[in-house]
Amino acid sequence: MTCIFCSIIAGEATGHVLSRDEHVIAFLSLEGHPLIVPLKHIAGLEDLDDETSAGILQSAKRVADALRAVTSCDGVNLVLSDGQAAGQDVFHLHMHVKPRWYGDGVRLTWDTATVPDDDRTALADDIRTHFREA
16 A cells, blocks of 8 residues: 555655655645654654654744744644554654644543552653663
8 A cells, every 4th residue: 555645755646745854744634734744654653763753843843833823823732643542544654733723622632630659650660671771
């Protein structure tokens, strides 16, 4: 199956391209908000290198600034879903730059209950151990 984002990058599919540099391209999604997409096909975060990662966030900042200027939106969400369980539906890594307005009805929700300190300590210890062993 062909990757639609790779087709846009190659110029084989149409897209409303906003900007492009040596690492990423920014274009409008079918829903009309900007996407920041690495030029090389990267399925998810586990394959993302530091240079491309920096390029994604730098481009997202630049696009968000432009989006605020041209739409007068009240805020911006940067959303990157990694994996099917997180809602990723195109398996070429991408960051959504979503303009937001007060009262727009959009809600990003997850359980906000406080996790017991013992559980947080155990998770923090496990992550720090992983960092040391990686």
